[in-house]
Amino acid sequence: MTTSIDAQYQQYLNAGLTLDLTRGKPCSDQLDLSDTLEDMIGGNFKTADGIDVRNYGGLLGIPEARALGGALLDVDPKYIMAGGNSSLTLMYQFLVWRLKAWQADDPAQTFKFICVVPGYDRHFTICEHLGIEMVSVGFDSNGPNLTDIEALVRQDQTIKGIWCVPKHSNPTGHTYSDETVARLANLPSLASKDFILMWDNAYAAHDLDPQARPLSNIMAYAQAVQTADHIALFASTSKITFAGAGLAFCGLSEPMLKGFETFLTPQMIGFDKVNQLRHARLLSGKDDIAKHMAAHRTILEPKFRRVQEKLRPLADAGLATWSQPGGGYFVSLDLKIASATRVIALADAAGVKLTPAGATFPYGRDPEDKNIRIAPSFPDMIALDQALDVLVCCIVKASEINH
Amino acid sequence: MTTSIDAQYQQYLNAGLTLDLTRGKPCSDQLDLSDTLEDMIGGNFKTADGIDVRNYGGLLGIPEARALGGALLDVDPKYIMAGGNSSLTLMYQFLVWRLKAWQADDPAQTFKFICVVPGYDRHFTICEHLGIEMVSVGFDSNGPNLTDIEALVRQDQTIKGIWCVPKHSNPTGHTYSDETVARLANLPSLASKDFILMWDNAYAAHDLDPQARPLSNIMAYAQAVQTADHIALFASTSKITFAGAGLAFCGLSEPMLKGFETFLTPQMIGFDKVNQLRHARLLSGKDDIAKHMAAHRTILEPKFRRVQEKLRPLADAGLATWSQPGGGYFVSLDLKIASATRVIALADAAGVKLTPAGATFPYGRDPEDKNIRIAPSFPDMIALDQALDVLVCCIVKASEINH
Numbered sequence: 001m002t003t004s005i006d007a008q009y010q011q012y013l014n015a016g017l018t019l020d021l022t023r024g025k026p027c028s029d030q031l032d033l034s035d036t037l038e039d040m041i042g043g044n045f046k047t048a049d050g051i052d053v054r055n056y057g058g059l060l061g062i063p064e065a066r067a068l069g070g071a072l073l074d075v076d077p078k079y080i081m082a083g084g085n086s087s088l089t090l091m092y093q094f095l096v097w098r099l100k101a102w103q104a105d106d107p108a109q110t111f112k113f114i115c116v117v118p119g120y121d122r123h124f125t126i127c128e129h130l131g132i133e134m135v136s137v138g139f140d141s142n143g144p145n146l147t148d149i150e151a152l153v154r155q156d157q158t159i160k161g162i163w164c165v166p167k168h169s170n171p172t173g174h175t176y177s178d179e180t181v182a183r184l185a186n187l188p189s190l191a192s193k194d195f196i197l198m199w200d201n202a203y204a205a206h207d208l209d210p211q212a213r214p215l216s217n218i219m220a221y222a223q224a225v226q227t228a229d230h231i232a233l234f235a236s237t238s239k240i241t242f243a244g245a246g247l248a249f250c251g252l253s254e255p256m257l258k259g260f261e262t263f264l265t266p267q268m269i270g271f272d273k274v275n276q277l278r279h280a281r282l283l284s285g286k287d288d289i290a291k292h293m294a295a296h297r298t299i300l301e302p303k304f305r306r307v308q309e310k311l312r313p314l315a316d317a318g319l320a321t322w323s324q325p326g327g328g329y330f331v332s333l334d335l336k337i338a339s340a341t342r343v344i345a346l347a348d349a350a351g352v353k354l355t356p357a358g359a360t361f362p363y364g365r366d367p368e369d370k371n372i373r374i375a376p377s378f379p380d381m382i383a384l385d386q387a388l389d390v391l392v393c394c395i396v397k398a399s400e401i402n403h
Numbered sequence: 404m405t406t407s408i409d410a411q412y413q414q415y416l417n418a419g420l421t422l423d424l425t426r427g428k429p430c431s432d433q434l435d436l437s438d439t440l441e442d443m444i445g446g447n448f449k450t451a452d453g454i455d456v457r458n459y460g461g462l463l464g465i466p467e468a469r470a471l472g473g474a475l476l477d478v479d480p481k482y483i484m485a486g487g488n489s490s491l492t493l494m495y496q497f498l499v500w501r502l503k504a505w506q507a508d509d510p511a512q513t514f515k516f517i518c519v520v521p522g523y524d525r526h527f528t529i530c531e532h533l534g535i536e537m538v539s540v541g542f543d544s545n546g547p548n549l550t551d552i553e554a555l556v557r558q559d560q561t562i563k564g565i566w567c568v569p570k571h572s573n574p575t576g577h578t579y580s581d582e583t584v585a586r587l588a589n590l591p592s593l594a595s596k597d598f599i600l601m602w603d604n605a606y607a608a609h610d611l612d613p614q615a616r617p618l619s620n621i622m623a624y625a626q627a628v629q630t631a632d633h634i635a636l637f638a639s640t641s642k643i644t645f646a647g648a649g650l651a652f653c654g655l656s657e658p659m660l661k662g663f664e665t666f667l668t669p670q671m672i673g674f675d676k677v678n679q680l681r682h683a684r685l686l687s688g689k690d691d692i693a694k695h696m697a698a699h700r701t702i703l704e705p706k707f708r709r710v711q712e713k714l715r716p717l718a719d720a721g722l723a724t725w726s727q728p729g730g731g732y733f734v735s736l737d738l739k740i741a742s743a744t745r746v747i748a749l750a751d752a753a754g755v756k757l758t759p760a761g762a763t764f765p766y767g768r769d770p771e772d773k774n775i776r777i778a779p780s781f782p783d784m785i786a787l788d789q790a791l792d793v794l795v796c797c798i799v800k801a802s803e804i805n806h
Contacts, residue, residue: 023459031448031457038444045438054434054645056426084487085675092670122669129669242457245677266525266532267495272488272675274648 005397009350012390017351019387024170024329025378026243026296033295034241040281045274053273059261062273064280069249071286072204072235075219079233079251081260084271087236087248091198092126094232094250095161097263098196099130102160105194114152114162116144118332118360118371120170123163123200127362134362135159143169143176146183153191161196162187167215168203171332171360171373173325178216185221188230199233205293206239207327208301219251228253237279239329240292247279303376303384307331310388319399322374331374332360338369339398346394352387408800412753415793420754422790427573427732428781429646429699436698437644443684448677456676462664465676467683472652474689475607475638478622482636482654484663487674490639490651494601495529497635497653498564500666501599502533505563508597517555517565519547521735521763521774523573526566526603530765537765538562546572546579549586556594564599565590570618571606574735574763574776576728581619588624591633602636608696609642610730611704622654631656640682642732643695650682706779706787710734713791722802725777734777735763741772742801749797755790 045054047062060066061082070077083090102111112133115124127134137148144164153159164184166176176184188195199218222228233251240246252260283289304325311333314320322333335343341357348354355373358366374391376384448457450465463469464485473480486493505514515536518527530537540551547567556562567587569579579587591598602621625631636654643649655663686692707728714736717723725736738746744760751757758776761769777794779787 025459028455031455034457035446035448038441038446041441043438043441045434052431052434054437054648056428056641056646058647086671089671125669238459242677243459244461244673245457245675266528268489268492270647272648272678274645275675275678 005393005400008393009346009397012350012393015351017386017390019351019379019383019390020353021375021379021387021391022353022355023378024239024375026239027299027378027380029299030296030377031242033292034282037241037278037282040278041274045277047277051273053277056269058270058273059264059268060257061271062276062280064284065247065273065276068237068247068280068283069235069251071289072237073201073219073233073249073251074204074217075233075251079219079253079257081250081252081257082271082276083248083250085238085245085248085275087200087202087234087238087250088122088126090248090250091123091200091232091234093264093267094260095126095130095132095198097260098160098194099132100263102194109158112156112159114149114159115362116162116164116169117362118171118366118373119163120165120200121355121359121364123198124362124364132160136362139172139174143174143180144184146180150183150187150190153187153195157192160192160194161198163198163200165200165202166218167201168206168325168328170202170328171323171330171371173323173328173330173332175213175215175326181216181218182221185218185227185231186225188222188227189225195230197231199231201233201235202239203328204235205289206296206329207293208297208304209326210294210297212326229256232256237283240289240296241279241282245275247276300377303381304331306381306384307374307376307388310385310392314392314395317396317399319395329375329377331376333372333374335370335372335395335399337399339395340366340369340372342398343372343391343394346397347390350390350394352390352394354391408796408803411796412749412800415753415796418754420789420793422754422782422786422793423756424778424782424790424794425756425758426781427642427778429642430702430781430783432702433699433780434645436695437685440644440681440685443681444677448680450680454676456680459672461673461676462667462671463660464674465679465683467687468650468676468679471640471650471683471686472638472654474692475640476604476622476636476652476654477607477620478636478654482622482656482660484653484655484660485674485679486651486653488641488648488651488678490603490605490637490641490653491525491529493651493653494526494603494635494637496667496670497663498529498533498535498601500663501563501597502535503666505597512561515559515562517552517562518765519566519572520765521574521769521776522566523568523603524758524762524767526601527765527767535563539765542575542577546577546583547587549583553586553590553593556590556598560595563595563597564601566601566603568603568605569621570604571609571728571731573605573731574726574733574774576726576731576733576735578616578618578729584619584621585624588621588630588634589628591625591630592628598633600634602634604636604638605642606731607638608692609699609732610696611700611707612729613697613700615729632659635659640686643692643699644682644685648678650679703780706782706784707734709784709787710777710779710791713788713795717795717798720799720802722798732778732780734779736775736777738773738775738798738802740802742798743769743772743775745801746775746794746797749800750793753793753797755793755797757794
């Protein structure tokens with residue numbers, strides 16, 4: 001078999017491919033679904049209550065955009081800040097604010113965050129950039145391993161927060177169970193007094209299966225156990241409308257929202273309200289969102305199905321396991337032997353870019369060197385087929401080298 | 404005269420006015436000039452070199468938008484980052500980055516900035532928010548008092564920078580002379596090794612007089628004296644297109660631009676490139692900008708002329724002096740006696756909002772309590788007339804109380 005795999009790999013090397021499975025970028029057909037954003041103003045720059053969106057002001061966003069954020073995050077719009085084009089920026093700014101508060105209480109201290117792994121590399125980069133140490137915790141079938149998490153926050157008061165992607169998690173595709181959401185909502189009552197739960201609900205509306213299990217409402221649980229001031233919800237339309245020109249949202253309790261607004265005031269006058277109005281008119285309620293996301297599903301579902309089909313030989317050969325996500329943008333693949341770095345280098349040499357080995361772990365270090373994140377949304381079906389063929393070939397080849 | 408002024412003031416009190424001269428907001432007619440931004444995409448979301456502006460990526464901005472920034476800031480587009488809707492945010496982020504570098508060199512130190520006064524309140528707020536101490540320096544007729552500034556930076560290595568609004572300065576209306584620009588470009592060579600000159604060229608294209616004296620190019624001077632790494636240029640289209648939905652620009656030497664991009668990478672994927680493309684198509688060169696700004700001038704010039712006319716009795720009575728700006732958004736008025744707080748309170752009681760007393764000084768403290776900033780752009784002519792009448796009445800009334 002070695003010879004045939006080597007010959008196949010050589011063919012890919014010769015083919016001069018340039019394929020990319022690295023990032024969760026929408027494809028062009030998906031972006032087309034929102035091109036009518038450009039027609040939404042039609043000369044009327046006023047919100048329903050008469051705000052001229054062209055001018056300065058209004059850091060919390062226009063009411064219509066806050067309502068859209070409320071629909072996505074399943075909370076009352078009064079808890080929502082409608083922002084600019086990047087939820088990443090909102091999360092970053094939010095943590096800068098919290099970090100300042102922790103440091104005011106305890107200037108000499110280093111602070112820590114719990115990171116569920118494998119997870120989203122950009123969450124980890126924010127922590128690293130801000131000097132927040134990361135403590136990794138794994139998943140079980142319901143979501144993050146809560147027994148470990150609860151023990152950690154009880155014993156270490158310098159642990160100030162946790163990153164969660166609760167629905168169609170990046171990259172594992174988990175949607176947290178009702179019990180997991182309830183226990184997470186209670187977590188701040190076990191933890192340091194200024195603990196914060198970062199709830200990045202990036203894939204809130206992004207089901208591949210229209211019957212997908214809904215995510216429980218963490219803010220409702222948190223209100224019941226008096227932890228609402230410790231929950232920070234985030235979402236965006238980056239994977240609903242335009243990846244680089246959508247809206248970001250933050251959901252916070254009223255005192256926290258007020259505090260965050262005050263923190264942001266010296267650094268901005270307000271977000272782009274014209275784009276907020278475009279979006280609010282395109283997606284003016286849960287029905288609009290559902291219809292729009294069904295169109296995304298039609299494009300994405302065949303790609304995710306193809307990933308499952310193409311990887312199947314790896315299961316038969318016992319070389320890897322992988323997630324079957326009910327939505328989101330990723331498939332998380334775990335090799336049976338420690339060879340992710342090698343596989344990704346082989347694929348790269350053959351012109352197929354994959355997310356760097358270790359990227360889904362804090363500090364870019366996968367302790368087992370086994371996890372590979374696959375992002376099938378951007379390539380067309382032909383490119384996806386080729387890229388997956390190369391990936392499978394590289395995994396087989398790497399496993400033979402290692403044996 | 405007291406009786407007649409009191410009677411007049413009482414009439415204003417009774418009139419139930421609600422007028423606002425506080426902020427440099429464009430009026431609705433000015434915003435209308437850019438409504439065609441919404442037609443600029445017309446189904447074509449690709450830049451000239453084929454970038455799909457709807458998708459992720461490209462932190463420095465699209466080439467067309469960088470060219471627009473280069474035209475505004477009078478530098479090669481390779482020095483430009485085209486950002487989001489707020490130059491204030493870019494300035495804030497830039498100073499956070501520099502502060503981090505200063506602190507890395509000298510963790511225990513407090514750092515200082517020179518603030519030319521009267522100046523822009525939001526610059527001062529950024530410093531205050533970041534814990535940067537402010538040292539005030541006044542103006543002479545050419546611009547900031549450079550003899551004082553040069554002496555300060557020579558003697559105090561904890562002074563790390565200076566704020567400048569070099570053209571139609573906020574609020575005084577100064578445009579720095581050629582000699583002032585040349586001396587400022589050389590300032591970093593006298594100062595702390597990581598000194599930064601914040602060049603907020605917010606009114607680069609905003610002449611009220613089409614023959615207005617041009618501003619010399621500080622980057623050209625800085626390159627000649629090897630200080631280019633210490634100059635940070637900023638501009639925006641907030642007062643060219645939409646105040647809340649324009650583009651911001653930052654101009655830096657190549658190594659500084661690279662460093663700033665690296666600093667921003669953990670907090671964002673990129674700015675809104677769709678809005679960048681809209682703007683670049685509306686304003687595709689210096690001729691477009693000049694034509695567009697001439698239309699603004701037609702709206703603004705009569706308002707600034709009216710301010711001059713309405714204030715004239717104050718000069719005759721020896722109660723105040725004020726600036727005759729050749730552009731920008733403000734008239735800076737200096738009372739002869741210390742009564743700015745009193746005047747602003749009187750006006751407020753009569754329904755005319757003015758920028759709070761002291762706002763144009765660091766920490767909101769005008770040592771002489773004499774400066775009032777007038778922003779005539781937003782009200783229509785009738786409202787402007789009324790507001791100015793009230794202001795003049797309040798100044799006369801306050802002067803009589805004080806005498």
